[in-house]
Amino acid sequence: xxxxxxxxxxxxxxxxxxxxRLKKIIFGLDKSIEDEEIQWVIxxxxxxRDNKTDPFGxxxxxxxIDVKKSNEQAAEETASKxxxxxxxxxxxxxxxxxxxxxxxxxxxxxxxxxxxxxTLPKRNA
Amino acid sequence: xxxxxxxxxxxxxxxxALVSSPASAQCPDRSFDAFGKQGYRIREVRLxxxxxxxxxxxxxxxxxxxxxxxxxxTSDTIEGxxxxxxxxxxxxxxxxxxxxxxxxxxxxxxxCDEASKQLDVVYGVYTTKVPLVxxxxxxxxxxxEVDPATRLALAPTxxxxxxxxxxxxxxxxxxxxxxxxxxxxxxxxxxxxxxVQVSDSALFLDVAAASSRELSTGWLRVYEWSLxxxxxxxxxxQETLKERAFVGYVTxxxxxxxxxxxxxxxxxxxxxxxxxxxxxxxxxxxxYIASANYGSWKNAVGVDLHAKRHGLSAAYGLLLGMSHxxxxxxxxxxxxxxxxxxxxxxxxxxxxxRPLDITTRWSGGHLGGDxxxxxxxxxxxxxxATPFLPGTGWTLRASPExxxxxxxxxNRVNTNQAAIGATRYQSVTLTAAMPLWQxxxxxxxxxxxxxxxxxxxxxxxxxEEVIDILxxxxxxxxxxxxxxxxxxxxRLRALDVRVASIGNTLSANSTAQAAACRTxxxxxxxxxxxxxxxxxxxxxxxxxxxxxxxPTLSNVRHVCLTQLGKQVGDDELTKLGEALVSEIDTMEAxxxxxxxxxxxxxAARDMxxxxxxxxxxxxxxxxxxxxxxxxxxxxxxxxxxxxxxxATRYALGAGSRFTLASxxxxxxxxxxxxxRDGGEPxxxxxxxxxxxxxxxx
Numbered sequence: 001x002x003x004x005x006x007x008x009x010x011x012x013x014x015x016x017x018x019x020x021r022l023k024k025i026i027f028g029l030d031k032s033i034e035d036e037e038i039q040w041v042i043x044x045x046x047x048x049r050d051n052k053t054d055p056f057g058x059x060x061x062x063x064x065i066d067v068k069k070s071n072e073q074a075a076e077e078t079a080s081k082x083x084x085x086x087x088x089x090x091x092x093x094x095x096x097x098x099x100x101x102x103x104x105x106x107x108x109x110x111x112x113x114x115x116x117x118x119t120l121p122k123r124n125a
Numbered sequence: 126x127x128x129x130x131x132x133x134x135x136x137x138x139x140x141x142a143l144v145s146s147p148a149s150a151q152c153p154d155r156s157f158d159a160f161g162k163q164g165y166r167i168r169e170v171r172l173x174x175x176x177x178x179x180x181x182x183x184x185x186x187x188x189x190x191x192x193x194x195x196x197x198x199t200s201d202t203i204e205g206x207x208x209x210x211x212x213x214x215x216x217x218x219x220x221x222x223x224x225x226x227x228x229x230x231x232x233x234x235x236x237c238d239e240a241s242k243q244l245d246v247v248y249g250v251y252t253t254k255v256p257l258v259x260x261x262x263x264x265x266x267x268x269x270e271v272d273p274a275t276r277l278a279l280a281p282t283x284x285x286x287x288x289x290x291x292x293x294x295x296x297x298x299x300x301x302x303x304x305x306x307x308x309x310x311x312x313x314x315x316x317x318x319x320x321v322q323v324s325d326s327a328l329f330l331d332v333a334a335a336s337s338r339e340l341s342t343g344w345l346r347v348y349e350w351s352l353x354x355x356x357x358x359x360x361x362x363q364e365t366l367k368e369r370a371f372v373g374y375v376t377x378x379x380x381x382x383x384x385x386x387x388x389x390x391x392x393x394x395x396x397x398x399x400x401x402x403x404x405x406x407x408x409x410x411x412x413y414i415a416s417a418n419y420g421s422w423k424n425a426v427g428v429d430l431h432a433k434r435h436g437l438s439a440a441y442g443l444l445l446g447m448s449h450x451x452x453x454x455x456x457x458x459x460x461x462x463x464x465x466x467x468x469x470x471x472x473x474x475x476x477x478x479r480p481l482d483i484t485t486r487w488s489g490g491h492l493g494g495d496x497x498x499x500x501x502x503x504x505x506x507x508x509x510a511t512p513f514l515p516g517t518g519w520t521l522r523a524s525p526e527x528x529x530x531x532x533x534x535x536n537r538v539n540t541n542q543a544a545i546g547a548t549r550y551q552s553v554t555l556t557a558a559m560p561l562w563q564x565x566x567x568x569x570x571x572x573x574x575x576x577x578x579x580x581x582x583x584x585x586x587x588x589e590e591v592i593d594i595l596x597x598x599x600x601x602x603x604x605x606x607x608x609x610x611x612x613x614x615x616r617l618r619a620l621d622v623r624v625a626s627i628g629n630t631l632s633a634n635s636t637a638q639a640a641a642c643r644t645x646x647x648x649x650x651x652x653x654x655x656x657x658x659x660x661x662x663x664x665x666x667x668x669x670x671x672x673x674x675x676p677t678l679s680n681v682r683h684v685c686l687t688q689l690g691k692q693v694g695d696d697e698l699t700k701l702g703e704a705l706v707s708e709i710d711t712m713e714a715x716x717x718x719x720x721x722x723x724x725x726x727x728a729a730r731d732m733x734x735x736x737x738x739x740x741x742x743x744x745x746x747x748x749x750x751x752x753x754x755x756x757x758x759x760x761x762x763x764x765x766x767x768x769x770x771x772a773t774r775y776a777l778g779a780g781s782r783f784t785l786a787s788x789x790x791x792x793x794x795x796x797x798x799x800x801r802d803g804g805e806p807x808x809x810x811x812x813x814x815x816x817x818x819x820x821x822x
Contacts, residue, residue, distance in 0.1 A: 009203065010230070010231045013227070014591070015225065015227075026215065028211070030208075032200065033156040033200065035156075053309065053315070080583065081587070082227070082588070083590055085590050088591045089594055089664060092595075092665070093661045093664070094648065094652060094675075096659065096661045097661040118675060125671050
């Protein structure tokens with residue numbers, strides 16, 4: 001079928017470093033095709049270091065979260081248009097708070113995953 | 126997340142695009158696995174985007190992810206390659222750390238051949254890490270072009286130790302060799318640096334320990350300090366000017382200020398040492414000495430303005446010198462400089478990546494004093510200007526620039542005089558350069574995709590949103606909001622305690638409601654927790670919820686007060702709820718007072734430079750380029766003294782420049798003197814080769 005474009009595979013990563021330069025959040029979206037089905041996955045990482053001159057080592061928090069069907073449209077928009085203001089607020093608000101709670105063992109992984117996933121629908125909240 | 130640092134950063138951004146090369150239309154619209162099931166194999170792996178050293182990345186892909194010619198096409202293989210590239214971007218070391226970085230990796234297939242069952246795998250790789258602090262000043266453009274890998278994080282760069290050789294030739298210094306070295310220390314001083322250039326007749330050595338810090342608030346973005354040793358043997362056409370001094374300086378750089386995003390720089394440098402030359406006393410002007418121990422204090426202030434294609438820079442420097450004369454200050458030197466540069470792109474598609482660069486510079490200086498002035502402080506003009514602030518990276522000039530003369534040879538009115546230098550000068554230089562042959566950093570087929578440009582702009586907008594949030598956290602209303610957070614927290618805690626205390630009296634349905642209420646309260650309270658470091662962005666608690674579990678104040682009101690409150694009919698709960706609602710209203714009013722326009726303006730200002738850099742990466746930077754350069758200079762010197770002798774000279778030159786991005790940079794040419802005095806040189810050749818790919822790790 002000449003003239004037809006291939007299905008696209010794309011990943012978008014947003015890295016935000018705290019102003020003390022000791023912590024970093026990575027919010028990533030990955031789109032792939034599996035069995036002719038579009039799959040969206042959020043990759044979320046939290047990295048921390050003791051000194052600004054040290055490299056960030058392995059992430060303290062590393063989650064791979066399957067995006068719900070209901071959030072796929074928001075994922076598509078976020079990947080192609082970037083985070084909007086409500087999404088950035090959520091990531092730097094509840095997202096950051098629950099990441100630190102998860103790091104400290106105060107909440108389970110699925111709760112953090114739910115908070116991170118909520119970044120997507122915040123686009124239209 | 127803390128407040129913005131504003132400064133800081135810049136960032137970054139970048140991005141990307143759902144890239145599909147034009148040839149991808151040759152492939153049918155199916156998944157990677159579908160190609161695999163038909164027996165397709167990989168013919169070639171291609172990388173697009175502003176990447177340097179892409180061949181090594183491609184080799185690495187073959188080893189790490191098995192994406193290589195001949196391999197079977199599978200989704201796992203191609204997606205594995207994409208994941209590998211993604212990880213590579215995250216781990217690529219850069220000279221600087223951007224507060225916000227956006228990276229995009231795409232994977233597609235191209236040139237599908239049904240007969241041979243072969244296809245190409247095409248990865249688009251885009252990232253932007255832009256150092257805002259150092260990149261909006263006049264000195265930044267050339268390093269960005271000749272070494273984009275280091276300046277724009279387009280490829281790995283050594284961080285701990287670097288050694289960069291270089292060589293040059295001119296008739297004054299002769300054939301020089303040297304290197305710059307840098308060692309990261311991470312102690313009180315961030316790094317130790319050495320810059321040395323040596324020839325038979327000249328020696329330039331700067332050794333320093335330096336540190337810099339970035340500030341998150343206020344108009345000041347970065348400050349840097351250094352202690353070091355400066356040694357220079359500067360030959361003229363007669364004698365050599367010798368300087369040895371211990372040098373310490375502090376330099377500050379502002380964040381973008383005003384509607385134009387001006388960068389203001391200030392530097393204060395103190396030095397003490399000796400200046401010597403072998404000039405005989407009888408040739409020295411009155412008040413000057415050939416050799417002296419000296420101390421000087423230099424201060425300079427400058428402003429840099431950059432629009433999309435225009436740059437304007439102005440600076441002024443003042444030197445107060447002491448050389449054991451009769452006064453506390455024996456001599457005073459003033460220098461000033463103004464630079465304007467413009468980049469003119471061509472509209473024709475065939476001429477993209479061949480911008481015409483024009484740079485003009487005016488500089489002037491004056492040396493005054495009555496007694497014990499080291500003659501080396503006078504102005505010696507020529508092809509290379511003497512830096513006013515050696516070792517600082519600030520190229521404020523302290524001598525006339527006249528490229529038709531070898532360095533420091535324009536130092537007298539006629540050739541019968543001794544080379545004593547001038548007490549006053551003015552010079553104007555004009556340089557125009559344009560690459561005629563080049564290979565763009567970003568392949569033209571990528572730029573031709575409108576979708577790519579649209580996506581990049583969208584991601585830049587995204588980065589701006591993040592910076593907007595960071596700036597809101599510096600707003601006085603937000604700070605008031607943070608200060609009031611304990612009050613809200615205490616009301617939430619009281620409500621939580623009450624809900625817990627009535628738990629035994631609730632029905633099964635209400636018990637579930639109470640549990641949901643307490644979970645929401647917990648989720649909100651953690652966002653108010655002052656011990657969180659960094660603190661979460663508090664305004665998010667006022668956002669509209671996206672589901673029943675979303676820890677927002679709106680959900681707390683709905684679940685705890687509207688639903689649970691009605692179910693249990695508890696007076697105390699109602700009372701606590703009313704207090705909570707009152708506090709929420711008060712705080713929401715505070716949140717609404719945050720100056721969103723100010724934050725947006727500041728974010729937009731911070732993003733001016735990143736947007737410009739991204740545009741430059743896509744439309745102007747080249748992997749290699751070769752082109753001509755034309756030069757015109759005019760300079761006037763005044764020798765001072767009772768006779769007030771002066772001389773004005775003009776020069777015209779041509780040369781060529783070859784740049785292999787992030788590898789080396791070669792410039793060669795000749796400049797003719799148009800109105801030389803009889804004994805003065807016809808002109809001066811110049812040749813420099815800078816290796817921009819450092820050795821190190």
